[in-house]
Amino acid sequence: MKVLALDTSSIVATAALVDEDRVIGEMIINHKKNHSEKLMPIIQNLLEEVEVEIKEIDAFGVCIGPGSFTGLRIGMATAKALAQVADKPMVGISTLEALAYNLPFSQGSICPILDAQRNQIYTGLYQWKNKELIALEKDQAIGAEEWIEKLKDREKPIILVGDGVAKFGALFQENLQGKIMIAPPPVRMPRASSIGSLALQRVQEGKAQHFKDISPQYLRKSQAEQNLHNR
Template identity: 40%
Template structure:
């Protein structure tokens, strides 16, 4: 089975083609350009350089987040359009799952963190058991203090990965026991990682439908600020 995967949940834009044997091809750009400008040209070039056409693809995989609200909408809309236009299935996978998959050899808690602004991160905790990635908690957003308390309470070795590492590494080193950090090349989301997860799901018959939507752990900042203003106005009346 040949699948095309896309992740646009962070400032990084990445797409890949994977099959049962591994990664066929992959492009990753980490230069902050608008995903709406990047994604379709990347897919077209990826197919061309792989000597494939879009009809050769058997299914699609897209990141559902958490991450950038705009980026997630662009990625989801792109893959939905390709899926429905070609009448081929697609499945959405969490970016956090993809980040954790890259650290399958670690014996301890794998903690991907994505920057959620204002000293908070999107995260979940993982372990590999019997060769499979196991998520230990639901996807969530935590303040750095909450993250520290949760991990120190577990008392296990922990490894961090994700774009939140670059911003918060000093705090993590000073406040979390027995912690280490993934190499820089796996701190960036890779479409091949979510593609590997999605490939197995599609082979099992798991797929999304037209009601699928991105994983919004927090409301967009503009919505939160509007709700705050409405609440203050209501209280003042």
Template identity: 35%
Template sequence: MDATLLTLDTSTQAGSVALTRGRKLLGEILLNVKANHTDRLLATVRQLLGDAGVELGEIDGFGVVLGPGSFTGLRVGLATVKGLALACAKPVLGVSSLRSLAVQAPFARHPVCTLLDARKGEVYAGLYGGAGGRMEPLMDESVLPPEKLLSRLEGETVFIGDGAVVYQTLIVRQLGSRAHFVPWPLNLPRASSAAALALEELEAGRSIPLEQLRPAYIRPSEAEIMWARRQEEASIEG
């Protein structure tokens, strides 16, 4: 019997929820507006389930984007999924925001570089490729200045994500005709793309124990930076 998954992506401002049964998309809601995920996420889940005529108890597993991305958004998404999974006693499947984006360019003839704007003059970046649109990683996911990333890329590359939009002028200036871009609607992360990866995780038996469910920030949060700074100052004063 095909598994029914509810998948959440709150890694960026464009939060989305997808409901899938096997390899069939039953429904998806995506909003790219300036609103707190906390205020709308559970309401969106209820709306999607209600419109699809699916009860929460029918869900076989919960997919969630672990990151990288918005620290606050990721915490909201993971907390919501953890609560739902506890209530339903069903597995949680975690996936990468960057690989989920790459899945949206399955027929690219060149490696796909996924970019999310990390602010502070940096991007979250991943590079993917492979036959059949599987989008296997060609480098480790990282956070770095876009200029540094671009200097590492060889050959023609397809760019996708809001970071590709923000830094398109820089990318073209640095790579010229070697740079290619997806149609603009594909730059938004979609929970349905994450659901495809979550299904792979479920079929492979790679669920995440709830006590190990954590965001994949890649870089430290402001709180962690401040803590490290205070520790360093204390050691100097001591």
């Protein structure tokens, strides 16, 4: 079974093709957020390199957020269009779960953090148990300092991943001394191969959906919506 996975929830644009045994191919561009221009060429180049046509893909995986509102819409629209054309099922995967999946069988807790602006982060808490990634805390938008307070009672280590590390990593280390580890750059950023592997697992569990039933997971209103509400 072949799954094509996409993620444009952050500055990273990434696509991967996976099956049960391997990552067949993966492309990652971590430079400037112009996904509307980059994503289709990435997909086309990837499929050409691995000599696979859209009609040969069995399912599509896509990042549903949280993350950049515009980025999520681009990835979602692209994945839905491909699923519709190929008449194949889709699976939506949390950005935060996919980031945690970058660190298979890690000891301790995995804490993905994404910069949500306004001194907030998108975050959650995950852990590997019996070769399964489970959520210890649900995905949420929360103030960075408030989240740090919640983590103080957690056992060490806590591994940080995600683009929020650049902005908030030092704050976490300062306030959670001895508990925090920061994942290295190759596994700190989104990887479509993780989304693809999770999507493949969900398909095998009978949890695939029709493309019309997949929607973004924003976790909070956009700034424009907030401004409109506050008028």
